[in-house]
Amino acid sequence: MTPTATVLKDPSLRRSLTLFRAFRREQTDPGHCYALLARDSADQLEKHVPLAGRVVVDVGGGSGHFTEEFLRRGAHAYLFEPDPAELTARGHAPRHAVRADGYLLPLADGVADVCFSSNVLEHVADPQTFLSELIRVTRPGGLIYVSFTNWYSPWGGHETAPWHYLGAHRARERYRRRTGRTAKHTLGENLFAVHIGPTLRQVRARDDVTVVSARSRYWPFLASAVTRVPWLREFVTWNLLLLLRRCS
DSSP states (O other): OOGGGOOOOSSOHHHHHHHHHHHHTTTTOHHHHHHHHHHHHHHHHHTTSOOTTOEEEEETOTTSHHHHHHHHTTOEEEEEESOHHHHTTTSSOOTTEEEOOTTSOSOOTTOEEEEEEESOGGGOSOHHHHHHHHHHTEEEEEEEEEEEOOTTSTTTTGGGTTGGGGOHHHHHHHHHHHHSSOOSOOBTTTBOOOOHHHHHHHHHTOSSEEEEEEEESSOSSOTTGGGGSTTHHHHHOOSEEEEEEEOO
16 A cells, blocks of 8 residues: 555544645645545545445535545445536546536435535535535435535635635735735635534434534544534634434
8 A cells, every 4th residue: 555545544633734735735736635635535434334336426526536536445426516617627527427516416316325525515605405405315324424614714715715814805805916816716606604503503403314423624633522612613623524314
C-alpha cells in the first residue's frame, strides 16, 4: 500500500494535518486534494457499511472523484451533478455520470443503499428540500452521508474566507482587488449561510431518519463533542458531517 493510500486514523491530528495540507494545494493540485478526500470519505462510510456490491448515489460530486473511489471499492456508484462545467472539469465526463438536479433526482424511491453528498448543502437555496430528496432515494435502513461548510466556519466564505466575517460583499471586493478576478461564489446566489444548530434541530425533528453521527468532519479530537456546544460549534466545527439512517 502506498503512503497516499494509507488509512488515517479518524479522528487524529495526523489525519487533520494531512487533509489541511491537501486543501492548501486545492487550487494548484485539485486531483490530489479530492482523491485524498474521497478515500477518507469512503473509509468513514466503510466503518458503517461495506461498499462492495452496494448502490451508492453521489449527489453533487462535481468531476467524479468520490464516485471513482466508490467504484474502486466495488460499489455500483452513480454521479448526479447539475453543472456541466463541473462534470467536465478534468477534460472528460466521469464514468456513470448523469446531469441532474439534486432537488429532483431521476431515481425511484429507495433505490440507494448509500446516498452521499459532500460539501453541497451550502450551495443550495433550500437545504431541507435537498435533504428530503436524498432521503427519498435511500432505501429503509440505508445511509445518508451529508457534509457541509457552515457559514461561521473559518472557511464559510470559501475563497473569500476569513474576510466573510466582515461581510460577504466586503470580502468579495477584497478578493477582486487582491487577485484581479471575481470570486466564484456569491452569497445568496450559489453560496448560502447554513448553520449548525438549526440544521441539527431540523434533522432531529424528522421522523424518516435517525441520526447515526453528527460530528466535525475534520476536527482532530472530540469531533462529536464540539457539535454539542451551542454558539461555539458554529465557529469550531468547520465542516459538519451528518450520517443518517433511513427509517423503515
